[in-house]
Amino acid sequence: MKQKKMLTLTFSQLKQIYNQEIPEVVEMADKSSSVEEFKLKMQRFLETCRMENKTAKEAREQIRLLLHYDGQDVHELSTGQDMSIQTIRLLYEFLTGTLENMELPTDLFIELFQMFKRLKGDVIPLPSPQRIKNRNDRWETGLDEEVREVRDENKERMLHLLIQKIENRKSKPSARFHFEERMSYEEKYRLVSEWWNDFRFHFFAIPYYLSLLNVTGYGYNDEAIRSYILYSPRLVETYGNIRA
Incomplete structure (x- = not known):
């Protein structure tokens, strides 16, 4: 069977x-x-x-x-x-x-x-290389131009959202990731763009996650991915006690 x-x-x-x-x-x-x-x-x-x-x-x-x-x-x-x-x-x-x-x-x-x-000695046959390729070809890959464009658009949108998050943060500012007074928006943008690639930045969004975000307003619901990318009280409540 x-x-x-x-x-x-x-x-x-x-x-x-x-x-x-x-x-x-x-x-x-x-x-x-x-x-x-x-x-x-x-x-x-x-x-x-x-x-x-x-x-x-x-x-x-x-x-x-x-x-x-x-x-x-x-x-x-x-x-x-x-x-x-x-x-x-x-x-x-x-x-x-x-x-x-x-x-x-x-x-x-x-x-x-x-x-x-x-x-009993039953061996499950492995799929042939051609069958594996046929399965893979059913979906777009992260190297496809359209997917890369979606990622770039989402990253651009999220950089601006992150600037707003940091500007409106009510908790104690991070010693490393904060804006100095009188910084222009362009300076903040360049700074957050640098932080994007810093593993210490309290944020993670690899290209795979970015490609899953849906900003069209129709189609699939991306709330689970969206709430997992940015810190929130619910995220901390769910995962805050994990020991690793």
């Missing part, structure tokens, strides 16, 4: 695919009274199953890692909190019909399904 079609499957439809393609995994879950028993059976299964090729060996090691870390806590640096790894437990609950969170995306179980298929 194609990956694109699998992404549209419901839990019950995905369970049918498991029954058809990897019934031995479903049987191990059905005959286990707990997730711990399921993990023991899975470990024995990995020790005895035949390795058809390199793909199968790699899949076996990946599943062994999932078994090893299942139930352990890891410290998530971005939030400063501990997070429990429940990959195999969720698989067991899915296969036995005891999964509580039915709003959970099916992505995890699709990925695990593909992993068990690789355990």
Whole structure:
């Protein structure tokens, strides 16, 4: 089954695919009274199953890692909190019909399904160079003249907006990025243009982000990108506590 079609499957439809393609995994879950028993059976299964090729060996090691870390806590640096790894437990609950969170995306179980298929030696063919090129040619690239013009126009517009932001700033001025008294607008413009390329400037807008901004007033909504580029109370509230 194609990956694109699998992404549209419901839990019950995905369970049918498991029954058809990897019934031995479903049987191990059905005959286990707990997730711990399921993990023991899975470990024995990995020790005895035949390795058809390199793909199968790699899949076996990946599943062994999932078994090893299942139930352990890891410290998530971005939030400063501990997070429990429940990959195999969720698989067991899915296969036995005891999964509580039915709003959970099916992505995890699709990925695990593909992993068990690789355990059988199934190799996913890579697309040909020509097919990759055909896919890429469907969209404009950052080197296209029209896209570069849009970026330049957006950058010009944003430079003027940044000047206004700095002029009307109510907080304590930055020691590095501020305007001296009696500076002309042209001088401010040249200064902000220099800051644009300074990684220390409290602003980021790489050409990719600039090309996503929509100033036409119609078409797609660019509010998510726009609010992410300039500092705002909501941005600080959302990301201000990230530890890196």
